[in-house]
């Protein structure tokens with residue numbers, strides 16, 4: 001037993017020695033582990049406590065990126081709106097240390113007025129934005145600052161307000177709506193098929209803006225809805241350009257140098273855009289040199305800028321002419337169509353608003369005093385102007401679903417916002433237009449309701465401050481196409497609504513797409529139902 005016991009002693013002593021040695025070996029590891037856990041707990045608590053001060057948790061190295069990623073997975077615009085509401089309208093976003101994602105995000109009308117008007121010179125688009133868009137937009141109005149921007153703005157502004165230009169825009173729209181849009185819609189009724197209204201409206205405005213900028217009609221909105229190489233190249237070029245905003249600058253620059261991935265696609269699609277522009281410019285130059293009567297009557301932007309001289313008294317280069325036209329196409333190609341898509345979706349959910357719009361249209365038609373057949377009825381410009389309720393409903397739709405959901409600037413010297421936010425030179429400023437439409441502090445308790453009446457006083461449309469309703473930007477860079485866009489949307493909407501009831505296909509998923517313009521991610525699938533004469537008569541007699 002003793003032997004057994006004794007013999008077990010050395011064994012047990014060996015065990016103890018081994019255990020002690022192992023313990024000694026493990027102890028530092030255990031302490032390390034404890035230390036790491038403690039550090040982690042401290043970091044989590046510290047990061048989450050930062051949420052109170054900054055609006056979002058701040059993680060070491062990653063900054064606020066994890067919250068942004070979560071926001072992207074749900075609904076980015078709603079996520080920004082919630083953070084801004086919590087932070088009283090402004091917060092500082094801190095990206096990971098290795099990126100250039102740091103920026104100040106604001107939805108405070110006082111700050112908007114400050115950066116868009118009062119201190120306009122201190123808040124240009126800035127080099128970050130300009131570099132990312134340079135390959136596609138060159139030195140065009142949308143992408144220019146200072147004198148280059150000012151000269152284009154002045155010339156284009158004079159043109160946009162001339163009666164010759166206004167006539168051209170209204171006539172080209174009338175042609176497109178009556179010869180192309182309505183037949184395509186009628187065809188869907190006859191065949192009883194659902195259509196993607198967003199796609200059709202995008203085609204309409206693309207053709208329209210090309211007629212305004214280049215004086216040519218690419219024919220996207222034609223029977224059979226053909227694929228047009230220029231439109232496809234333009235679409236691909238904008239999509240590839242947007243990717244630059246989510247890729248670290250150094251990486252997309254290397255990709256461009258090596259002609260890889262999205263940068264390769266961008267190069268190819270820009271070539272497609274340039275080929276089309278070069279051909280149009282060459283042909284127009286020939287026509288201008290022949291001085292034909294038809295040419296003298298042309299009032300598209302290309303023809304107008306061709307007749308002008310630069311500051312040295314020389315004609316503008318072909319590259320500059322191309323930049324001017326491409327920028328206008330980008331500015332006007334999808335903003336109105338996307339706004340109209342959200343508008344028709346909102347009408348589907350708010351039938352009383354639709355009824356009031358129809359009541360207004362029918363009263364205006366009744367005032368004509370003639371027996372215009374509803375099928376062939378063409379709204380006159382003075383009638384479109386009288387449609388105050390429709391104007392209010394479109395503004396309300398843009399308040400909730402602005403075509404440009406966020407915009408941005410870069411401050412060129414140290415500054416302080418009216419709300420006290422301190423900005424260092426070079427800071428990027430994002431103004432959250434979508435969030436502004438959903439702030440109780442700006443629009444009141446019913447800010448999330450679709451209520452066109454908020455825009456009316458005694459039945460007449462009353463505009464809001466451009467720093468509160470920022471869908472068209474404000475200050476010196478206010479959207480140049482604003483008046484035309486309202487005319488275009490009102491004319492197209494009234495022409496459709498007067499003829500058809502637009503019904504969104506049941507269970508069609510509607511959500512915004514993450515892009516520079518707020519498209520509907522899955523388009524807008526609708527079925528149209530023709531309105532009968534008796535239904536229209538009922539609206540003729542409606543009191544509202």
Ligand code: HEM
Pocket residue numbers: 141142153209212327328331332333335336339398402403404407408470471472473476477478479480481482484485
């Ligand atoms: C619902 C329709 C529209 C909306 C919501 C809208 C909105 C805007 C916004 C937010 C900007 C400022 C963009 C920025 O500077 O970053 C802008 C600028 C501009 N828009 Fe519009 N737009 C619309 C339609 C149009 C149309 C149809 C045209 C032309 C035919 C047009 C021409 C322009 C131009 C040229 C600029 C640049 C102005 C400048 O920088 O001086 N827009 N628009």
